[in-house]
Amino acid sequence: MPVEFALAARYLLGLGRRTHVATVTAISLVGLTLGVLALVVTLALLEGFQSTIRGELVRLSAHARVSAASGRLLGDPDGLARRLQESLGDATVEEVVTGSCLVAGPGGTVPARLVGRSDVEGVAADRVLAARLAVGPGDTVRVLSPRTRLTPLGPVPVRAGLEIGEVIPREPGAGEGGVLVAPLAVVQRILWGRPAVEALELRDPADPWHLAARVREALGDRRGSLRVEGIGDLHRPLFLALALERAMLFLAVGLMLVVAALNLLCNVAMVAAGKRRDLAVLSGLGMAPARVRRLFLGLGVMIGAAATALGAGLGAGLAMVLDRTGALPLPRGVFAVTAVPFRVQPVTVAVVMVFSLILATLAAWLPARTVARREPAEGLRYE
Amino acid sequence: MSDPMVRLEGVCKGYGEGERRVEVLRDLDMEIGRGEMVAVVGPSGVGKSTLLHLIGLLDRPDAGSIELDGVPVASLGPAERAALRNRLIGFVFQFHYLLDELDARDNVALPLRIGGRSRREARERAGALLERVGLSGRAHHYPDELSGGEQQRVAVARALAMGPGILLADEPTGNLDRESAEKVFSLIRELHLKEGLTSVIVTHNEGLASRCDRVVRLDPASTVTHV
Numbered sequence: 001m002p003v004e005f006a007l008a009a010r011y012l013l014g015l016g017r018r019t020h021v022a023t024v025t026a027i028s029l030v031g032l033t034l035g036v037l038a039l040v041v042t043l044a045l046l047e048g049f050q051s052t053i054r055g056e057l058v059r060l061s062a063h064a065r066v067s068a069a070s071g072r073l074l075g076d077p078d079g080l081a082r083r084l085q086e087s088l089g090d091a092t093v094e095e096v097v098t099g100s101c102l103v104a105g106p107g108g109t110v111p112a113r114l115v116g117r118s119d120v121e122g123v124a125a126d127r128v129l130a131a132r133l134a135v136g137p138g139d140t141v142r143v144l145s146p147r148t149r150l151t152p153l154g155p156v157p158v159r160a161g162l163e164i165g166e167v168i169p170r171e172p173g174a175g176e177g178g179v180l181v182a183p184l185a186v187v188q189r190i191l192w193g194r195p196a197v198e199a200l201e202l203r204d205p206a207d208p209w210h211l212a213a214r215v216r217e218a219l220g221d222r223r224g225s226l227r228v229e230g231i232g233d234l235h236r237p238l239f240l241a242l243a244l245e246r247a248m249l250f251l252a253v254g255l256m257l258v259v260a261a262l263n264l265l266c267n268v269a270m271v272a273a274g275k276r277r278d279l280a281v282l283s284g285l286g287m288a289p290a291r292v293r294r295l296f297l298g299l300g301v302m303i304g305a306a307a308t309a310l311g312a313g314l315g316a317g318l319a320m321v322l323d324r325t326g327a328l329p330l331p332r333g334v335f336a337v338t339a340v341p342f343r344v345q346p347v348t349v350a351v352v353m354v355f356s357l358i359l360a361t362l363a364a365w366l367p368a369r370t371v372a373r374r375e376p377a378e379g380l381r382y383e
Numbered sequence: 384m385s386d387p388m389v390r391l392e393g394v395c396k397g398y399g400e401g402e403r404r405v406e407v408l409r410d411l412d413m414e415i416g417r418g419e420m421v422a423v424v425g426p427s428g429v430g431k432s433t434l435l436h437l438i439g440l441l442d443r444p445d446a447g448s449i450e451l452d453g454v455p456v457a458s459l460g461p462a463e464r465a466a467l468r469n470r471l472i473g474f475v476f477q478f479h480y481l482l483d484e485l486d487a488r489d490n491v492a493l494p495l496r497i498g499g500r501s502r503r504e505a506r507e508r509a510g511a512l513l514e515r516v517g518l519s520g521r522a523h524h525y526p527d528e529l530s531g532g533e534q535q536r537v538a539v540a541r542a543l544a545m546g547p548g549i550l551l552a553d554e555p556t557g558n559l560d561r562e563s564a565e566k567v568f569s570l571i572r573e574l575h576l577k578e579g580l581t582s583v584i585v586t587h588n589e590g591l592a593s594r595c596d597r598v599v600r601l602d603p604a605s606t607v608t609h610v
């Protein structure tokens with residue numbers, strides 16, 4: 001080990017003999033440790049909630065969607081579905097058609113999104129729509145299509161009566177309006193009057209996040225005329241909001257680390273002032289200014305590294321214990337989980353540690369640079 | 384002097400700015416021969432320590448030139464000055480100025496470690512030097528566990544660690560009782576002769592100064608009187 005780092009370690013270990021410096025160093029250490037701990041726990045909490053949301057998305061939403069690049073109906077949807085089913089093996093491929101409609105029930109008439117799916121047998125209303133219409137399983141609603149048919153009285157909207165089979169949870173990111181899901185043939189008749197298919201929706205619970213890439217590969221030469229969206233594309237606003245939330249929280253809690261780093265700066269400056277004579281002697285013995293700078297930089301980085309390791313270890317441990325014990329319960333029926341979820345991601349912890357170390361290095365750099373610029377005789381004159 | 388170890392020409396040094404400026408050394412010329420032991424005496428504030436700091440490359444003159452072992456030092460950068468200090472100059476200060484966190488052996492080994500020697504080699508050499516100054520039994524003692532005289536002897540051993548050509552001592556006995564002062568000065572004198580050092584010793588002690596090869600007396604006008 002270079003002598004300047006060995007000396008920095010000795011200074012750190014020998015601080016216990018000097019009460020005031022030891023106290024300030026302990027405060028710096030505790031401050032940085034708490035900052036790292038808070039950041040690790042906060043990000044684990046956020047990741048816990050966000051992974052729950054992602055899990056719900058995977059459970060309820062399509063993992064990939066194939067539609068016509070022109071925005072029109074799909075040509076030869078059955079052929080395309082067969083081709084994808086053969087190529088993708090375990091993935092399920094469903095034909096889908098969607099459109100806007102008015103739905104009337106005992107609670108009134110509300111606009112809704114009508115979804116027809118080939119894998120659905122009964123009619124289902126999501127919770128929002130069921131609540132607005134004041135309907136439940138067994139009730140009948142009337143659907144008014146934007147499509148008209150010609151009658152002796154002139155064009156009138158196509159209407160259909162549908163019996164609600166079940167009320168389903170809302171898909172995350174579904175927007176404000178209600179959703180009515182019905183068998184594909186029923187919706188095709190209401191919206192188009194013919195077997196039109198707007199898109200194919202695919203699901204592969206084993207690998208939902210890469211399904212779109214596999215679909216693109218499977219489409220081969222037909223790729224140009226089709227639009228393939230993955231689960232990330234289908235819920236882009238939601239994912240952007242989650243990413244923004246993550247970044248803002250990192251910045252906000254990261255400010256704690258900045259404050260702790262400023263405290264470290266004061267600590268290193270204080271040690272430098274206390275060691276003024278030693279530094280003059282070290283210079284007198286031939287230690288070059290760059291090495292003097294490294295000595296104090298090493299001192300700050302050692303404090304920073306110790307605090308970072310301690311904070312990261314304690315933070316990750318605390319988050320894991322809280323997650324496994326379910327120590328922070330949530331009201332049943334309100335959230336998808338029964339306790340506050342924590343999820344420690346090694347990459348996130350590594351980012352926090354690097355951030356903390358960079359701040360500690362910057363905090364130590366300023367006093368270290370100032371010390372190294374002094375003429376050695378200055379330190380001796382003050383004695 | 385044909386080939387002096389230390390040469391100062393027209394050296395000026397002052398501190399402060401404007402009306403508060405104090406000129407400590409003015410147009411000072413001095414030469415110190417190889418192997419010579421010179422005592423620098425004079426009243427407090429006359430610039431004795433400043434002179435030592437300038438010769439020891441701990442400070443830079445405002446004007447004039449300094450040559451050490453034939454090397455003009457004005458053009459040297461900070462790193463080169465540090466390297467020259469490490470290789471050529473040994474310091475003994477009035478107060479021992481040992482590092483509190485290191486024991487006697489590691490304090491003596493410090494210049495060697497700074498000079499790039501391995502830890503083992505530096506410790507071996509430090510152990511031998513402590514033996515030479517009669518402190519082999521105190522190698523693992525920390526400075527606050529040593530007496531004033533012992534601390535200063537450790538400082539002398541540290542000054543000689545790199546086998547320097549020049550020994551600079553700033554009132555090395557100024558903080559010691561008479562007996563310890565005698566021991567430390569005798570040690571410096573003995574090592575000066577054995578190691579063939581060029582020594583510059585700042586002292587207020589006229590008795591010790593008179594035992595040097597030459598006495599240089601500084602007065603407030605920076606006039607140098609050779610006694």
